[in-house]
């Protein structure tokens with residue numbers, strides 16, 4: 001592959017120094033063309049599946065003006081370390097093929113709470129494809145050098161049938177039932193049943209990688225996102241996939257609440273040693289709703305020791321949370337750091353085509369033929385979560401069965417009238433204000449004040465943008481509401497936020513969110529928009 005030159009739009013990129021071209025013209029189009037050529041060259045070198053996993057939407061490649069280093073913009077320290085450790089030679093090689101010269105790599109983290117710049121990796125002296133020597137010093141992911149807890153007990157082979165219920169460990173006498181009752185007889189959810197789209201593709205690919213590598217690629221894998229977006233589905237499917245791919249691996253899948261209750265019961269009963277050796281002896285640990293640990297110090301301490309013991313043995317750990325670890329209040333810094341030491345991926349609300357595909361798959365799996373117009377109607381009207389979508393589909397089918405009527409659009413409209421009226425309830429300016437203030441932890445008065453401090457100016461602009469998009473209020477009304485401003489202020493806020501979305505700029509408005517679109521998605525989810 002070395003020496004390959006990409007052809008983009010019939011133009012040879014590389015020999016005539018297109019980098020200089022793009023820089024000189026300063027054209028965004030040139031940069032895009034270059035990035036797309038780089039991505040193509042890189043994908044050829046690392047293969048499409050690794051490329052999809054590690055160089056998806058959150059990673060950007062670009063050649064900035066200063067010294068011509070290839071800048072790799074990544075969403076987190078973990079991504080930086082992983083890409084630097086595993087793909088530096090391919091990146092350097094791809095960049096050389098595209099630009100016609102050797103370039104350095106520079107890593108930038110698009111997240112304010114992380115260090116702004118990473119290390120610079122020089123091109124290999126002995127030609128593309130060789131590993132740059134000496135400059136990459138990254139601890140082996142999945143095996144961080146963490147203090148060990150008590151010595152781990154040997155893993156026990158898991159001899160349960162694959163249809164064992166979700167809460168299959170610790171034994172029933174050691175911990176109470178999980179928070180949410182799970183039907184014990186149903187088949188486990190699988191990755192193959194998980195419909196992917198831009199909202200969840202990275203999480204799905206990460207789960208696959210976790211299964212294939214049994215945690216040696218990265219660990220922990222933490223999947224976070226709002227209600228009903230598929231966190232538990234992915235956790236369960238990963239646990240199941242690990243069992244299938246690695247027979248004999250003792251995969252434990254439970255909830256943070258069950259872990260907490262088991263721990264408290266063991267303390268009361270004086271059986272802590274037993275509790276510890278069971279958890280610390282597992283072959284893989286999948287824990288749902290890890291945010292449940294927040295607030296209880298003793299349980300967090302216990303979980304930290306469990307985590308350390310497992311990480312010290314390279315045991316794969318998969319976690320879910322309702323939000324980014326940094327945003328889980330009262331979660332200890334030690335746990336946050338450990339969670340961020342692995343791969344953290346967010347599930348977004350599904351877009352229209354994904355919602356449509358989920359409904360199609362669900363009706364097919366139920367063996368019911370649902371007219372396309374009905375699926376479209378549900379997908380267009382229910383946007384917040386997959387659970388809501390599934391619920392709507394089930395009601396429509398149940399309605400048809402119970403009334404004996406034909407399943408068509410008018411039946412669907414009648415069956416979902418209340419649900420949709422409720423979901424589409426008008427969003428008021430005050431709702432926007434509340435959502436923005438809650439997320440940014442600012443007072444409504446400061447949002448309406450004259451302050452131009454970034455901490456209130458950014459939330460204010462986002463609020464105006466959302467108000468315009470969702471409330472139907474006029475510019476002048478929005479301006480009046482947010483501190484007696486005139487309509488042109490609202491227009492310019494709207495333009496500014498649209499610019500952030502277009503350019504993916506303003507990445508670090510709030511720790512825990514990787515981009516402005518991330519933030520807006522969260523706010524829109526809160527608003528039920």
Ligand SMILES: Nc1ncnc2c1ncn2[C@@H]1O[C@H](COP(=O)(O)OP(=O)(O)OP(=O)(O)O)[C@@H](O)[C@H]1O
Nearest residue numbers: 193194195226227228229230231232233358386387
């Ligand atoms: N991408 C998807 N493809 C197919 N089904 C999905 C998808 N995402 C979610 N589901 C289904 O939607 C329902 C809700 O998903 P799940 O229980 O995993 O959500 P969750 O994020 O864990 O929610 P909560 O925050 O309430 O725990 C489940 O039936 C799940 O199988």
